[in-house]
Amino acid sequence: MKSGAATRRPTMKDVAAVAGVSLATVSRVVNDVPVDPQLAGRVHDAVTRLGYRRDAAAAGLRRANRSSRSLGLILDDVSNPFFSAVHRGIEDIARERGVLIFSGSSDDDADLERDLALSFSAHGVDGLAVVPAGHDHRYLERERAAGVALVFVDRPPQRILADAVLSDNVGGVRAAVAHLEAAGHRRIGFLGDRARLFTAGERLAGFGGDPALVRMDLASCEAAQQAARELLEAADAPTALICGQNRVTIGALHALHALGRQGTTALVGFDDVALGDFLSPGLTVIAQDPFALGRHAAELLFARLEGDDSPPRRIVVPTRLIARGSGEIRPA
Amino acid sequence: MKDVAAVAGVSLSTVSRVVNGFPPVAPELAAKVERAVQVLGYRHNHTAGTLRRANGRSRTLGLVIEDVSNPFMSAVHRGIEEVARTRGVITFASSSDEDPELEHALIEAVLARRVDGLIIVPTATDHTYLLRDVANGLGLVFVDRPAQSIDADSVLSDNVGGSQRAVEHLIAHGHRRIAYVGPPPILFTSVERLAGYRAAMHLGGEPEIVRHSVEPAEVGAAVRELLALPEPPTALFTSQNLVTIEAVRALHALGRQHEIAHVGFDDITLAAALDPALTVVAQDPLGLGRAAAELLFSRIDGGHGPSRRVVLPTPLIERGSGEIRSGDGDPNDARRQSRPA
Numbered sequence: 323m324k325s326g327a328a329t330r331r332p333t334m335k336d337v338a339a340v341a342g343v344s345l346a347t348v349s350r351v352v353n354d355v356p357v358d359p360q361l362a363g364r365v366h367d368a369v370t371r372l373g374y375r376r377d378a379a380a381a382g383l384r385r386a387n388r389s390s391r392s393l394g395l396i397l398d399d400v401s402n403p404f405f406s407a408v409h410r411g412i413e414d415i416a417r418e419r420g421v422l423i424f425s426g427s428s429d430d431d432a433d434l435e436r437d438l439a440l441s442f443s444a445h446g447v448d449g450l451a452v453v454p455a456g457h458d459h460r461y462l463e464r465e466r467a468a469g470v471a472l473v474f475v476d477r478p479p480q481r482i483l484a485d486a487v488l489s490d491n492v493g494g495v496r497a498a499v500a501h502l503e504a505a506g507h508r509r510i511g512f513l514g515d516r517a518r519l520f521t522a523g524e525r526l527a528g529f530g531g532d533p534a535l536v537r538m539d540l541a542s543c544e545a546a547q548q549a550a551r552e553l554l555e556a557a558d559a560p561t562a563l564i565c566g567q568n569r570v571t572i573g574a575l576h577a578l579h580a581l582g583r584q585g586t587t588a589l590v591g592f593d594d595v596a597l598g599d600f601l602s603p604g605l606t607v608i609a610q611d612p613f614a615l616g617r618h619a620a621e622l623l624f625a626r627l628e629g630d631d632s633p634p635r636r637i638v639v640p641t642r643l644i645a646r647g648s649g650e651i652r653p654a
Numbered sequence: 655m656k657d658v659a660a661v662a663g664v665s666l667s668t669v670s671r672v673v674n675g676f677p678p679v680a681p682e683l684a685a686k687v688e689r690a691v692q693v694l695g696y697r698h699n700h701t702a703g704t705l706r707r708a709n710g711r712s713r714t715l716g717l718v719i720e721d722v723s724n725p726f727m728s729a730v731h732r733g734i735e736e737v738a739r740t741r742g743v744i745t746f747a748s749s750s751d752e753d754p755e756l757e758h759a760l761i762e763a764v765l766a767r768r769v770d771g772l773i774i775v776p777t778a779t780d781h782t783y784l785l786r787d788v789a790n791g792l793g794l795v796f797v798d799r800p801a802q803s804i805d806a807d808s809v810l811s812d813n814v815g816g817s818q819r820a821v822e823h824l825i826a827h828g829h830r831r832i833a834y835v836g837p838p839p840i841l842f843t844s845v846e847r848l849a850g851y852r853a854a855m856h857l858g859g860e861p862e863i864v865r866h867s868v869e870p871a872e873v874g875a876a877v878r879e880l881l882a883l884p885e886p887p888t889a890l891f892t893s894q895n896l897v898t899i900e901a902v903r904a905l906h907a908l909g910r911q912h913e914i915a916h917v918g919f920d921d922i923t924l925a926a927a928l929d930p931a932l933t934v935v936a937q938d939p940l941g942l943g944r945a946a947a948e949l950l951f952s953r954i955d956g957g958h959g960p961s962r963r964v965v966l967p968t969p970l971i972e973r974g975s976g977e978i979r980s981g982d983g984d985p986n987d988a989r990r991q992s993r994p995a
Contacts, residue, residue, distance in 0.1 A: 330790045331710055331768075373786020375765050392746070392767065400747070401732035401940075403725055403923070410723035413749060422746045422763055424714070425722075427735060441744055445714065575927060596899075596923040600906055613723075 332372040341368035352376050393623065394442025394450045395425040396435055404568075404593065404612050405453065408475055411616020412451055419624065421448070432456030443470055449623040451475055451616075459484070471626035473619045477520040483634045485626070487618040491521055491592075494608040494641030495528030495564060498590040501606075501643055502562045505652050507588060511535040511553045511560035513546055513574055515567040525566040525592055535560050546573025547580075554581055561653035562588035568595060575601070588651040590643075599646055606649025609642045662690035710791075713743045715950070716764030718757055719775045719797075721749045726895065726920065726939050727775065730797055733943020734773060741951065743770070754778035765792070771950045773797060781806075793953040795946045799842040800963065807949045809942050809964045813843050813919075816935040816968030817850025820917040821891055823933075823970055825858045828980035829889040829915060833863040833880050835873060835901060836893030847893040847919055863887050873900035874907070881910065888980045889915035895922050902928065915978040917970075926973055933976025935968050942966060 334352065338345045341364040350357045351365040353376075368374070393416060397405040409425055416423055424442050428435040435455040439462060442450060449471035450462070459479045466472055472479075474486040502510050512529040515522040517538040526538065537549040546565070550573060553560060565571040571591030578584040584603065591598075591607045598605035618637045643649075659669045664683055671679045672687040679687075715738055719727040731747055738745055746764050750757035757777045761784070764772065771793030772784070781804045788794050788806070796808040824832050832855065839845040848866055855862050868876045873892075880887055890905075892898040898918030905911040911930060918925075918934045925932035945964045970976075 331792075332790060370786075373790050375762075375787070377766065377768060390767075399732065400722075400735060401725070401728040403723070403728070406723040406725070406728035406731075409728075409747070410721065410749065413722060417748075420763065422748060422760075422767065424744050425731075425747045426739070426744060427732065438744075441742070445712075445744065572924075572927065598924070600902060600924075600928055602929060 332374045336372055337368045337374045341365045389448050390446040391421045392447050393423050394447040395423050396428050396438050396452045398430050398453055399427045400425055407612035408616040411613040412620040415617050415620035428455040430455045448627055451619045471623045473622045475615055475619045485622045485635050487615050487637045489610045490638050490641050491524035492528035495525045497643050498564050498608050507562040507653050509560045510562045513549055513565045513570050514538040516541055540570050543569050543573040546570040547577045550574040550577035565591045568593045588649055590649040603648045604646030606645050609644050611639055614639050658690045662686040711770050712768045714769045715745045716769040716772045717745050717747045718750050718760050720752055722747050729939035730943040733940040734947040737944050737947035750777050752777045770954050773946050793950040795950045797942055797946045805961050807962050809945045811937045812965050812968045813846035814850040817847040818854045819970050820935045821851050821854035824889045824915055830860050831887040832889040833887035834891050835865045835868050835876055836897055838867040870896040870900050873897050874904040877901055877904035892918045895920040917976040930975045931973035933973045934971050936971050937968055938966050
């Protein structure tokens with residue numbers, strides 16, 4: 323692997339040489355330890371002239387807690403709106419403390435997750451926030467033993483105990499079922515994402531309805547559209563659908579529109595969709611709060627870094643049903 | 655590292671070469687070292703490695719964008735990541751919230767962490783404070799908006815061309831009164847998009863109807879004001895994604911979404927599921943990110959030469975709202991439409 327041309331980044335030694343002072347004097351000035359103002363002036367001039375910058379990592383190593391003031395964040399995909407909102411939530415808390423965030427995408431691949439975690443750790447992060455892709459997180463035990471704080475987001479860790487921040491997946495779907503039953507629905511279908519995913523499994527558990535009306539492992543919009551169509555075209559079709567994920571919701575919407583049933587079959591989607599209020603009827607959703615997931619995760623990490631050694635905690639962030647029309651259609 | 659060498663039965667310099675990835679060692683030796691690393695759980699201290707590495711590179715980048723959770727910006731981030739990851743380079747990502755002072759503080763913070771390069775979606779107009787860093791070997795690329803005060807590489811969308819084609823598309827569908835609605839022309843992108851609108855209207859010989867200092871919260875009022883004019887526009891061109899969303903909301907609230915043609919700059923989620931589906935000028939944020947990272951690495955690899963400007967195309971995606979003809983639902987315009995073009 324290429325590592326690039328050499329930098330000409332000036333060192334503290336260069337500053338000392340240009341200022342005509344000792345290295346110790348430069349170090350004091352750079353670290354805000356008082357020195358003779360005349361010497362400090364010379365050091366500041368040299369710093370400006372050379373473009374010298376303080377080294378935060380070196381400064382961190384001198385601190386008692388050896389902090390690098392950085393965190394590592396591993397998401398499914400940095401460009402997925404749900405996960406980028408988690409990122410923002412973490413950033414909002416980290417920023418108050420002058421902590422920067424390395425972030426990367428695992429693409430739901432356990433090997434990539436591990437590579438990223440170890441790379442962030444090798445760069446000296448104080449903590450790791452992980453949306454897990456893998457099913458065995460024992461590789462992180464060593465990092466934790468070396469002082470790296472851990473928190474898992476959206477899905478819990480596996481084969482190790484660690485803090486986790488999750489959405490109330492079960493409760494959210496239960497609320498949707500109750501909402502539809504209150505409108506008179508007795509035959510409710512459930513369309514879900516890949517069953518091996520923790521969130522998909524939890525949402526199915528919250529459904530708890532007729533297994534004959536469940537279709538799982540719908541990994542694409544097209545697969546969801548097809549499955550919705552089959553359910554709706556069968557004799558004794560469900561009068562309402564619950565979709566366990568965004569892509570699945572959009573696929574089901576396409577199926578309802580294609581069949582002209584968007585005004586007669588009820589639909590509730592898990593996770594809000596931008597512009598869901600413009601559809602006709604408006605889309606009723608179970609909304610998650612990804613910003614809150616991120617904020618809680620960052621707060622747990624900082625609590626651990628500040629010495630909290632209580633047993634691992636699990637924070638469950640509530641979901642909220644937003645009624646906009648599609649979930650309030652009554653059975654014919 | 656000594657422990658690793660002892661367990662692997664190799665010299666300390668071999669361990670160092672394997673851990674640093676350079677210079678190359680025999681695969682057999684590398685495998686021995688890697689096994690010992692696994693057994694011992696040795697963790698390379700990257701800071702120490704950086705300080706010792708002859709070229710001083712840290713294999714990290716700093717990225718300062720408007721907001722990590724903005725879909726356009728997070729796609730730029732993703733594009734950068736796709737290139738950086740092939741080189742084992744990781745990225746600090748931060749949000750400037752369009753605040754020049756915060757942007758400066760974040761840039762100082764990432765530079766203090768010894769990044770090899772910096773990619774910025776700039777908010778501030780003055781980046782001269784980076785001149786010394788660039789002279790000292792820092793890679794620097796501007797994305798979405800060009801550098802103004804400093805000579806540096808930039809990667810941009812074709813804002814003028816995309817806007818001009820959108821408005822020409824509306825003219826080709828029989829529209830003469832086409833309104834521009836967008837944020838104040840302060841940011842580079844807004845200035846360029848307004849220029850594209852003006853070029854098309856000028857070429858078409860049409861009078862301009864410009865509402866250019868409209869923040870997203872004011873879009874609804876602006877659209878209502880425009881449609882209540884004695885000679886109201888028959889088509890809208892909205893120059894930014896948040897403005898577009900609010901304009902869609904306003905047209906739907908007025909029940910005019912099937913009469914007033916509408917093209918937005920920048921694609922939005924669910925644009926295809928709206929009724930009518932929304933015609934947009936699409937940007938390629940992933941492509942912007944990839945191109946920015948490639949430029950950056952070419953500089954970090956020692957590429958000299960004058961600064962470059964890469965401009966990515968902005969195709970028009972026809973979905974329905976931009977193909978509503980002038981006069982659909984309006985008898986006055988229907989008569990006019992029968993005129994020869």
